[in-house]
Amino acid sequence: MKRFLGFLLVGIMTVSLFGGYVQSASKWAPEREIEFVVPSSPGGGSDLNARTIADLAQKNKFSPYALMVVNKPGGSGAVSFAYMNTKKGDSHTLMVLHSGQAIGSYVNNWNVKVSDLTYIGTVAFDELTLGVKKDGKYKDIKSLLAAVKRQPRSIKIGGSQRGNSDHLSFELINKYTGSEFTYVMFNSSGEVMSALLGGHVDVGIFNPMECIGQVAAGEVIPIVTFAKNRLTGLFKDAPTFAEIGYEEIQVTEVRAIAGPPNMPAAAVEFYEDMLRKITETDEWKQNYIEKNLLVNNYLNAADTKEYHEKMIDVNIKTFKEVGYLK
Amino acid sequence: MKKVVPILAIMTGLYWVIKGYAYGFWVRNGPGGGFLPIVAGLMAIVFSLAVLWKDRKEKTPSDFSWLAFLPAAALLGMVFFSYLVGILISMAVYIFLWLKLIEKRKLSSSLAISFGTVGVIYGLFVVWLKVPLPKGLLGLL
Amino acid sequence: MENLQLLWMGLETACSLPNLISAIFGAIIGLVVGAMPGIGSLSGVALLLPLTFKMNPTTAIIGLAALYYSNMYGGSFSAILLNIPGDSPAVMTALDGYPLARSGRAGAALSTAICSSFIGGTIGIIILTISGPILAKWGLAFGPAELTLLILFAMTSIGWLLGENPSAGLVATAIGVMLATIGVDRCLGQERFSFGSVNLFSGVSFIPLVIGMFGFSQVIDMVVNRITYSNTEIQKVTLKQSMLKGKELKGITPTAIRTGLIGTIVGVMPGAGATAASFISYIMEKRINKNREQIGKGALEGVAAAEAANNAAAAGAFAPLLTLGIPGGGTTAVLLGGLMMWGLRPGPLLFKENPDFVWGLISSMYIGNIICLLISFACIPLMMKVVKVPSAVMVPVISVVCVIGTYTVNNNMFDVYLMIVMGILAYFMKIAKIPAAPLLLAFVLTPMFESYVRQAFDISDGSFGIFVGSNISKTLLALTVLFCLAPVVMGFIKKEKTSVDSAAIEN
Structure with a gap:
């Protein structure tokens, strides 16, 4: 009977994979190169995240085949979501899922929502900070807030994409400080940095890793962070919003990995395991987490799902409160 | 057969203009999702008509081949x-x-x-x- | 002068045996990958990157950089020989290169491509050496408003490419823009013209479009006009014959220098890249070159303009990468990822913290460029064999290359169908005498234009004033107006003249 069930299972899996691969009873492993989709332009935080994972997976032989990073920017991530939807049931496609896009899929009402995809695991938590140019007009958060009160809509904040955590943090500032900043959307944080250094926007929203090179050189000054507690290292002088009296303004980003809709359970299990092993390597902790001021926090597929569902609820509520969503 | 592309362009142009209108020509102080579709659609219509008009008298058979x-x-x-x-x-x-x-x-x-x-x-x-x-x-x- | 000293120091690094081998290896792979349709420098660098993690960072980046710029050499080969641009910056090369090859001058076209690639690349590297940091800072002055105007300038100057019937060219431009608006809107996240097809959500890919409109439409043409093609088969080309004559070299050198300069500048700007560089340079040469009448019909100058510009842009793209840690395009972004993984911190401090790395790389680019030149010339006899293949055999072989090149871009059969449809569209366009080049130009420039214009209006809060806000904007705007009006005026003058002429004949 057990044997029969086993065969049945194999049969179902084979059919569900369109006859492509024959599933053996032993643990599933990739049978060819894995396409690793990054939903933004090269050079941003998601891109680095994907490339680090791909590199460590190959170096430590956590996967028999390489992960090929493919950038599919556009539509704040909707393009990649749509692309993942074309790969239904595929075991060889992964995507970097940034909490911003998870929220964005609801806030911007994309055809494909994050709940359509398959959660695989969470690899890190990330903070957000506001940066200004060293020779710019504003040197700290207080003067910035004072200036925008004097002249509403005169200060431009650049962020990457819309309806995500960059955008959310912007909306939170406007709402809780009672000021009126303008949001300018770019396709990646690299573009935001270009615009900030070129003086085309006054303030940029970055993850610490996206601006650390410039901060180290003193070209960009982090003036405030959206974190719960003060950051360390080069960012230690930047107060949190809570410190200056706005406790409600707090945003943490999650970096997770997702698969296409209906990814086979065996594949999810394999990648879950791969991610866990990667996040346990020293190289990951030192060269990626520490260097980029992230918080190492591995969650498995089930926990990732739960965390995201909670987070999305909270965010939708906020976007509704600020009037961006009806 | 010479007319295939201009006629196709006019039809597509019309569709692009109509749909573009629904996407919004000018949204929140800037060009909306329909801005370029409308501009391009109009261009396609106008210049395709110009091409057809220019060729209206030309009787030479085109070198089309199945x-x-x-x-x-x-x-x-x-x-x-x-x-x-x-x-x-x-x-x-x-x-x-x-x-x-x-x-x-x-x-x-x-x-x-x-x-x-x-x-x-x-x-x-x-x-x-x-x-x-x-x-x-x-x-x- | 300090730069020269550092460069000398870097030269010693670059000439060490492992670094030289790395450069040669990278150059060869770049040539092969560049010549293969569909696979460009981006995939080449991405594929090779993991192999380099165990290497010394300097050796690694020397090899990858060599791959990147030699890819620009390789892209011209398939464009000239098969009319299939191996990579998007080579589209403009095909416009003149293929007609040259058809008229039996493939050797000259290849030599021109190689020589001008070398000239353009060298100019780019020299500028990078002397003024990399300054140039990168200057590139930042191009904000959304300036970039909008730059793209607008490029788009309006497409007018110069239109030939005898401007309306036909403008129809092509409009079709290009319409195709580019298919898929999710980059700015507002709205879904457009996808007709419910998931394959169209992410828009039409560029490579199927190019391969269809150039490569496959060529196949159709070969089948339809069988006789005219078979005549060109009997010709013997040697390496000696493909060397450029003194006069030809004199003709292309100024072109290559001019476009090399422009290419470098465009390459430095955020997000513009080698494709835009070759488009803009080509259009400019079409306007000001002595031999401008022939450009577009098969002129060595046309090949020189496109090739010098895209190689220069590849070098220029290193300026913002090394001095600011900001990638200008896809390939440099992968290199940025590499820098981080080798444990370097790209940003303004890189020149100070790792001078041996930076200057080793820059010096290696001089050497790498010479390596590319030599290897490419050595390849000419081999490539000339392609020209001798009878067109009867070429038809199925090119078809297959078109299919495989298209498929590998996204690993999606939909793209192959799209490629076939585009080939048929291109055939009908040819019959209606509507040129294909403006369509491709518009298609490439539209998404950039849409993003930039939206950002500019966000910054200005809806005011048009931002487009005259800086001196760069004013200059670009003036140029655009000038270029817009000039064809109209020139066309008018020409018309007057021809009507006078025909009147004279009638009399």
């Missing part, structure tokens, strides 16, 4: 066949049949060219670059 569809049809056949046997085998068969039946080349040279080309593609794409090519239902190569 042969143009032959390579497309052959390729489509190849692609459909690839769903069954995989793209490499399907390509080899396509090259062979084309050379033998349409170009009327010798059997030996047709075979040699067909295997040679597919061999090079296999070496470059599959062995060296590790590009996953579709294997088809039979899952052969």
